[in-house]
Amino acid sequence: MPKELYKIHQIDAREINKLIKKPVVSVTITSPPYFDLKDYGYAEQIGFGQSYDAYLNDLVKVFTNVFNCTLDTGTLWVIIDMFRKEGETVPLPFDFANKIKAIGWKLQEVIIWGKDKTVPWAHKGQMRNSFEYVLMFSKSENYTFHIDTVRDYEALKKWWVKYPERYNPRGKTPEAIWHFDIPVQGSWGKGYIRHFCPLPEEMIAQILKLTTVEGDVVLDPFSGSGAVLSKAANMKRRYIGSELNPEYIQMFENYLLQTGEEKRLEYEQGERTLLHQNVFEELILKLRALKYARTFFQKLKDAKLDEIALVFVEMTDQAPQKTHLLIVVKYLILVRDQSKLQEIELATQKIIGKAPLSKFGIEPLFQYAGNFNDFSVMLPEGQLYAYTNKATHCYKKILSIREIGALSKNEVILSEIMVDLNEQDYE
Numbered sequence: 137m138p139k140e141l142y143k144i145h146q147i148d149a150r151e152i153n154k155l156i157k158k159p160v161v162s163v164t165i166t167s168p169p170y171f172d173l174k175d176y177g178y179a180e181q182i183g184f185g186q187s188y189d190a191y192l193n194d195l196v197k198v199f200t201n202v203f204n205c206t207l208d209t210g211t212l213w214v215i216i217d218m219f220r221k222e223g224e225t226v227p228l229p230f231d232f233a234n235k236i237k238a239i240g241w242k243l244q245e246v247i248i249w250g251k252d253k254t255v256p257w258a259h260k261g262q263m264r265n266s267f268e269y270v271l272m273f274s275k276s277e278n279y280t281f282h283i284d285t286v287r288d289y290e291a292l293k294k295w296w297v298k299y300p301e302r303y304n305p306r307g308k309t310p311e312a313i314w315h316f317d318i319p320v321q322g323s324w325g326k327g328y329i330r331h332f333c334p335l336p337e338e339m340i341a342q343i344l345k346l347t348t349v350e351g352d353v354v355l356d357p358f359s360g361s362g363a364v365l366s367k368a369a370n371m372k373r374r375y376i377g378s379e380l381n382p383e384y385i386q387m388f389e390n391y392l393l394q395t396g397e398e399k400r401l402e403y404e405q406g407e408r409t410l411l412h413q414n415v416f417e418e419l420i421l422k423l424r425a426l427k428y429a430r431t432f433f434q435k436l437k438d439a440k441l442d443e444i445a446l447v448f449v450e451m452t453d454q455a456p457q458k459t460h461l462l463i464v465v466k467y468l469i470l471v472r473d474q475s476k477l478q479e480i481e482l483a484t485q486k487i488i489g490k491a492p493l494s495k496f497g498i499e500p501l502f503q504y505a506g507n508f509n510d511f512s513v514m515l516p517e518g519q520l521y522a523y524t525n526k527a528t529h530c531y532k533k534i535l536s537i538r539e540i541g542a543l544s545k546n547e548v549i550l551s552e553i554m555v556d557l558n559e560q561d562y563e
């Protein structure tokens with residue numbers, strides 16, 4: 137496909153099939169022209185001066201083309217609102233979703249975009265209009281959805297020290313109600329915002345992170361100000377747009393020239409914060425691995441098998457066999473009374489198959505030693521951290537295997553994993 141494909145083209149959105157001849161698009165994010173509200177000043181414009189049926193049929197034409205140029209893993213995000221006509225509310229988002237279902241688009245999610253700022257008045261029988269719909273469709277069931285990239289991991293802090301097993305180590309899934317302010321006058325220039333109502337940059341970024349990686353192709357058949365496509369460019373995605381008004385296209389190109397460099401840097405900095413997310417995940421997994429040992433101890437005790445002297449915990453790089461599990465952790469168990477070994481092994485199988493241990497996302501590899509010599513030869517030479525059977529978020533001692541005698545009665549968990557957190561710091 138020619139290189140010039142990746143720009144905003146001055147063409148009718150109903151004709152993008154002439155432009156994009158095979159499926160290359162990963163995501164389409166767009167807000168279609170309003171129905172009979174705004175005159176964009178072009179004969180081919182969709183919406184103005186049409187009947188509602190003709191309007192919907194034109195949208196079907198556009199989104200049929202979009203469907204055909206979308207990869208099987210691709211998605212479509214449409215920002216769309218209801219409107220008033222002849223004293224009634226017209227449920228455009230739902231009419232639209234029903235119409236394009238026939239093309240093959242599968243409705244996956246309905247998100248409410250809370251706009252936070254809104255006009256201070258409303259028509260009779262209505263509340264103030266403070267939200268729009270974001271409809272998400274997929275081309276197939278096998279669509280791309282990188283939920284880990286948009287998780288809210290800062291919000292967990294308060295809880296994860298004590299309950300690392302309860303929260304996803306990459307953070308909380310965002311709610312289906314999004315809050316993004318409408319852009320205010322700024323770098324886009326005076327009058328610009330009023331004219332276009334561009335979509336908020338952060339909202340576009342969220343959708344792009346969910347659905348694409350660098351180099352993927354983003355489409356907006358009703359580009360307008362080019363808010364979607366400039367964000368795509370800044371996030372190192374390729375983009376294709378169609379728009380009737382050449383002035384808008386020119387404005388977009390100027391904007392990209394003026395701000396592209398700065399915005400790209402901003403994006404790169406943001407990418408670095410992803411590293412924090414990785415560090416966070418690693419910490420949560422360490423907390424889980426250690427707490428698992430402590431919980432295991434307690435459960436054996438509850439089963440009247442108080443025969444375990446020490447547990448050595450070791451994280452591995454192995455991938456778990458079951459996809460819903462997150463890590464494989466080795467637990468080396470020193471059993472006090474060797475004659476109880478079989479009983480302990482049997483009890484272990486029962487305990488780990490049930491909550492709470494089954495909820496830790498851990499695939500445990502148990503190994504047992506019947507005496508201290510067998511146990512110690514399997515331990516690393518270097519520094520070990522000792523944790524108690526009451527708390528595994530801060531170590532109590534640092535020691536080597538030769539100094540095991542220094543352990544007090546409740547210091548029963550050993551590991552090379554170092555965690556030293558103070559619960560109060562995370563209140």
Ligand SMILES: C[S@@+](CC[C@H](N)C(=O)[O-])C[C@H]1O[C@@H](n2cnc3c(N)ncnc32)[C@H](O)[C@@H]1O
Pocket residue numbers: 147148149150166167168169170176180181182332333334335357358359360361362363364378379380381384
């Ligand atoms: C609601 S605006 C899009 C605003 C855009 N999402 C933004 O952030 O600025 C709809 C745009 O569709 C354009 N448009 C209307 N009919 C069109 C058609 N048949 N082909 C291509 N663009 C069209 C209008 O010129 C207008 O810029």
